[in-house]
Amino acid sequence: MKIESQPWTSPTPPRRVLAIRLQAMGDVVISLPYLQKVREQLPEGATFDFLVRAESASLPKNLNLFDKVFVIGGGRRFKLQLALAIALLPRLLLRRYDLILDVQNSEISRLTRRFLCPKAWSQFDKKSTRPAGERTRLTIEAAGLPFNPPSTKLVHKSDLDTTALLRRNGWNGEPLVLLNPGGAFPSRHWPTEYYIEFARKFKRRYPDTRFLLLGIARMAPQAASIAVAVEGTINLVGQTTPAQAFVLMQKIRLTLSEDSGLMHMSWVSGVPTIALFGASRSDWAQPLGPKAAYLDGKPFDCYPCMQENCRFGDNRCLTQHTPEKVLAMAQRLIG
Numbered sequence: 625m626k627i628e629s630q631p632w633t634s635p636t637p638p639r640r641v642l643a644i645r646l647q648a649m650g651d652v653v654i655s656l657p658y659l660q661k662v663r664e665q666l667p668e669g670a671t672f673d674f675l676v677r678a679e680s681a682s683l684p685k686n687l688n689l690f691d692k693v694f695v696i697g698g699g700r701r702f703k704l705q706l707a708l709a710i711a712l713l714p715r716l717l718l719r720r721y722d723l724i725l726d727v728q729n730s731e732i733s734r735l736t737r738r739f740l741c742p743k744a745w746s747q748f749d750k751k752s753t754r755p756a757g758e759r760t761r762l763t764i765e766a767a768g769l770p771f772n773p774p775s776t777k778l779v780h781k782s783d784l785d786t787t788a789l790l791r792r793n794g795w796n797g798e799p800l801v802l803l804n805p806g807g808a809f810p811s812r813h814w815p816t817e818y819y820i821e822f823a824r825k826f827k828r829r830y831p832d833t834r835f836l837l838l839g840i841a842r843m844a845p846q847a848a849s850i851a852v853a854v855e856g857t858i859n860l861v862g863q864t865t866p867a868q869a870f871v872l873m874q875k876i877r878l879t880l881s882e883d884s885g886l887m888h889m890s891w892v893s894g895v896p897t898i899a900l901f902g903a904s905r906s907d908w909a910q911p912l913g914p915k916a917a918y919l920d921g922k923p924f925d926c927y928p929c930m931q932e933n934c935r936f937g938d939n940r941c942l943t944q945h946t947p948e949k950v951l952a953m954a955q956r957l958i959g
Contacts, residue, residue, distance in 0.1 A: 627746055627747070627748075627749050627762055627763060627766040628746070628747050628766075629744075629745060629746035629747070629763075629766040629767055629768075630743075630744050630745050630746075631744055631746070631766065631767055631768030632722070632723055632743070632744035632767060632768035632769065633744075633768060636667075637665065637666055637667050637670070637769075638666070638670070638722035638723040638743075638744065639666075639667065639669070639670045639671065639722060640670070640671045640719060640720055640721045640722045640723070641662065641666065641670065641671065641672045641673070641721065641722065641723045641724075641725065642673045642674070642675060642716070642719070642721045642723075642724045642725070642740070642742075643655070643659050643662070643672070643673070643674050643675070643724075643725040643727060644674075644675045644676075644724065644725070644726050644727065644728050644733045644736060644737070645674070645675075645676055645680075645727050645728050646675070646676065646677050646696065646705075646728045646730055646732060646733060647677075647680075647728060648679075648680065648885070649679065649680045649683070649866055649885040650884065650885035650887075650888045650909075651756065652676060652680040652683065652684070653683065653870070653885060653888040653889050653892055654756045654757050654760065654888050654892065655727050655760050656683070656684070656687070656689065656778060656892055657757075657774030657775050657776055657778065657892045658727075658757065658760045658761050658764055658772055658774050658775075659672075659674070659689060659725075659727075659764075660689055660774070660775040660776075660777060660778055661764075661772045661773060661774060661775040662725070662764060662769060662772065663689050663690075664775060664777070665769065665770060665772075671691050671692075671719070672689070672690055672691055673690055673691055673692045673693070673694060673719060673721075674689075674690040674692075674693045674694065675693075675694045675695075675696065675716070675733075675736065676693060676694070676695060676696070677695070677696050677697075677698075677705070678695050678696065678697045678698075678699075679699070680866075681693060681695045682865060682866055682867040683866055683867050683870050685867075686780050686781050686782060686784065686867045686870070686871070687778055687779065687780060687781065688779040688780075688781060689778065689779075694712060694715070694716065696708050696709050696712065696732070705732060706731075706732055706735075709732045709735070709736060710735075713736065713739050713740070716736065716740055717739070717740055721740055721742045722742060722743050722744065723742055723743065723744045723745065723767060724736075724737045724740060724742045724744075724745045725745075725746060725763060725764055725767055726745060726746065726747035726748060726763070727747075727748045727760050727763050727764075728747075728748060729747045729748040729749070729750050733747070734747065744767055744768060745767065746763050746764070746766040746767035747763065748760070748763045749762070749763070753907050753908070754907070755907065755908060755909070755910050755912060756908060756909060757774065757912045758912070761773070761774070774892065774912065774913065776892065776893060776894030776913075778892070778893065780870070780871050780874070782871075783871060784865070784867060784868045784871050785868070786864075786868050786871045786872050786875075787875075789860065789863070789864070789868070790858065790872075790875070793858045793859075793860065794856075794858065795834060795858060798832050798833065798834040799830070799832060799833050799834070799877040800833075800834055800835070800836045800858075800875055800876050800877055801823075801826065801833050801834070801835050801836065801876070801877055801878045801879070801880070802835075802836050802837075802838065802873075802876050802878070802879040802880070802881070802886070802890065802895075803819050803822075803823065803835055803836070803837055803850060803857075803880055803881075804837070804838065804839060804843075804879065804880065804881035804882060804884060804886045804887065805819055805843055805846040805847070805850070805882060806839040806840070806842075806843050806881065806882055806884040806885075806886055806887075807882035807883055807884060807900075807902060807904075808883075808884070809903065809931075809932040809933070810932065810933050810934070810939070811902050811903035811929065811931055811932055811933055811934045811939060812882050812883055812900075812901075812902040812903055812904055812942075813846075813882065813902065813939065813942070814882060814900050814902075814939075814942045814943075814945070815939070815942075815943060816846045816849050816850065818943075818946070818947050818950075819846070819850050819880070819947075820849070820850055820853045820854060821947040822880065822947040822950055822951055822954075823835050823850065823853075823854040823857070824853075824854060825947060825948070825951050826951060826954065827854070829951070829955070833877075834856050834857070834858060835850070835854055835856070835857040835858070836857070836858045836860065836872070836876070837850060837851060837857060837858065837859045837860060837861050838860050838861065838864055838869050838872065838886060839861050839862075839869075839884070839886060840861070840862065841861070841862045843861055844861050844862060847859050847861040866885070869886060869889060870889050870893070873889050873890055873893040873895055874893065876890065876893075876895045877895075877896070877958065878895070878896045878897075878898075878954055878957065878958055879891075879895050879896070879897045879898065880898045880900070880950065880954065881897065881898070881899055881900065882899075882900045882901075882902070883899060883900070883901050883902070883904045883909055887899050887911060888909075888911070890911070891911035891912065891913060891915070891916045894913070894915060895915065896915040896916070896954075896957040896958050897911045897915065897916045897917070897957075898916075898917050898918065898919070898950060898953055898954060898957065899911050899916070899917070899918040899919070900918070900919055900942060900945065900950075901918060901919065901920035901921065901928070901941075902921060902934075902939055902941050902942045903921070903927075903928055903929050903930055903931055903932075903934070903941070904928060904930065905928045905930070906918055906920040906928075915957060917953055917956075917957060919942075919945045919949075919950070919953075920941070921940075921941025921942070921944075924940060924941050924944075926941070927941050928941075
């Protein structure tokens with residue numbers, strides 16, 4: 625499917641660029657390494673701004689990537705979001721953008737682009753089955769910019785007290801492996817006992833390893849079980865903001881994660897990442913790059929069911945992947 629666009633045709637690069645991503649945290653994170661590559665190609669003195677929803681604003685605000693991050697509030701209430709976006713339009717108009725990269729393609733992002741009347745623009749293909757990262761890259765290239773592979777050169781403005789937080793919890797600089805049983809629904813969960821077995825086997829192979837647990841309160845029971853069973857595990861579930869979690873990725877040696885925002889934070893940071901897909905679609909959300917790998921529910925006919933609970937009650941799409949299988953994949957990734 626052809627991406628809708630009006631490409632930049634001038635021989636000189638644009639000097640005022642706006643990118644728009646108004647989706648959930650994980651989707652915003654996926655866009656960042658591609659937008660980082662855009663930043664690296666813009667001339668010195670060019671302006672590169674970002675428009676994002678309030679719930680996802682802390683991550684881009686802590687990056688040197690953007691000159692200004694514009695925020696739309698309103699939570700998940702569309703009418704309030706729309707009203708706040710319209711109120712923001714005069715401020716955006718004063719920025720006189722040459723190019724708008726609409727990597728959202730929503731009613732609000734299209735309204736914004738049409739009101740601002742840039743010389744060039746492109747908008748995200750929402751119907752494609754390509755991975756979200758690939759669709760972001762193709763959106764940028766459809767705007768007339770050069771080949772745009774993701775860049776992991778994301779620079780954080782602040783450590784956000786993350787090093788001190790680790791040290792307060794017993795970390796002394798050991799290699800960290802992130803375990804993330806953070807899938808949104810039961811059908812996306814790899815068994816807790818599999819995480820424990822993987823961790824024990826990994827630690828026998830790499831004895832200096834410390835395991836780290838991050839995420840929201842929903843995953844606290846699984847995290848507590850892992851922390852008790854695997855000696856030396858640092859359990860920070862419920863103790864970090866998304867922006868802090870993103871900074872912590874700079875200290876991670878390997879990530880093993882279910883389909884979640886943390887998984888995307890990992891691979892866009894260049895961390896070797898293994899993603900586990902249960903009921904969700906790997907073709908849309910798979911991590912990309914030479915340091916990324918994933919396991920999904922193939923060859924089961926029921927995959928991907930996209931249901932909250934497994935109809936068979938055993939999450940067979942995930943339990944088919946044993947700790948030994950995942951360990952072998954991890955060893956290949958980290959060499």
